[in-house]
Amino acid sequence: MFKTIINAGQRLKGHANITPVMTSGTLNNLVGAEIYLKCENFQKIGAFKFRGAFNSISKLSDKEKLQGVIAYSSGNHAQAVALVGKMLDIHTTIVMPNNAPATKLAATKGYGATVIKYDPETESREDLALKIQEEQGLTLIPPFDHLDVIAGQGTATLELFDQAGPLDMLLTPCGGGGLLSGSAIAAKGVNLDCTVIGVEPELADDACKSFKTKTLHTVKNPATIADGTRTTSLGKITFPLVLEYVNDMVTVSEEDIIHAVQFSFFRMKLVVEPSGVLGLAALLSKRVVPKEKTGIILSGGNIDAETMAMILNS
Incomplete structure (x- = not known):
């Protein structure tokens, strides 16, 4: 599967943006580690998709x-x-x-x-x-439960490792598991010892429950602000891949998500949608203790003005 991600990277050359990796001294001091943010909010259409x-x-x-x-x-x-x-x-x-x-x-x-x-x-x-x-x-063309889709999503992590060097930990948002499984396969393909953690909202914790129990859980139309994670469940393809390649799953509250969007905007001058900041939210809320070099996939930046105004004024 790692080879399919490498092949996908070749296929995407000249078509996808090579998105930047951002760092923040303030963030590093807050969490006590080197954090590398892969900014897929700068990808075409504003997201890794x-x-x-x-x-x-x-x-x-x-x-x-x-x-x-x-x-x-x-x-x-x-x-x-x-x-x-x-x-x-x-x-x-x-x-x-x-x-x-x-x-x-x-x-x-x-x-x-x-x-x-x-x-x-x-x-x-x-x-x-x-x-x-x-x-x-x-x-x-389903949003996540498709091997070619998963391979394409994994190229963001492959690119991140090329830009930042080997990472000890990777935090990735999780909805249906396409980005998480692709990212985990890519990370392990480069560094088998990299700890990969999936992050989802508490209100949409089907993947976390599925990971912990090894039994597929579902949730119907969860009322989370992170609209990109309102999937019913992990897929038939992504669920076993997550079980095989991901080290752990954690959840964050709606308040944690809002705080992470605010931090991205006010401290780093980045516009990131609620679904996109889940990894950062896990760090800032101390749901995850980072390793020395930790990467985070900021998965997208498509947020409407009304939602952004509500978050920034919270």
Whole structure:
């Protein structure tokens, strides 16, 4: 699997941004370690999701590309698939919840995708997408439970190790586990002794429960501010990968998440969405004690003005 991430990195060259790694003396002093922040908020569409979308869609056959693709997402995967479709001249259809952040919805439409909204309280996005897929003969590109998507997401960590050197610990946000499993495989491929920890909100702790019990748990439409982690559960592919490659899972409170967004903005001048700061939140709240050289994936920066204003004024 590590080789597939290396191959994905080659495929993404010239298409994905090489995102910066930021450091902060204030942060290092606060937590007593060297912290390296991989800023995927500067990736195309403002999140790591571009990596997995491009890697998976670019590998489709000519026939599949001609027929078009379908995806379901609360926002970042939606934008990523829509942009890749625009870049490769492939029609995209995206199933999005009716409460998706306005900025993510607008960007997805702006890239030319056909957006179909659904009510997450009464409808299943997976069922709706499968129905449309069958009717129109489209290829489904899921947000996390897909080997080519996972490999693409893992390239962010591969890039981080190239930029910062070997790390002793890596903290990664977790929703459906695509980024976490890809990151863990990449980290272990470079440094087998690197401790990889997944972080998710307390209100959406299905992955943490699944990891601790070794039994898949689910949660329905969790009310966390970190909208990118409102997945029902880990996937059939990502769950065993997380169990195999991840060392631990922790959760953070909504207050911890808000504080981390504030710290990113006021102290580091970085705009990071709530889902993107989970690793930083785990450090600042002392849910995780860092090792000497610790990396954090800041997974995205797509946050609407209303949410950002509420956080900054809290």
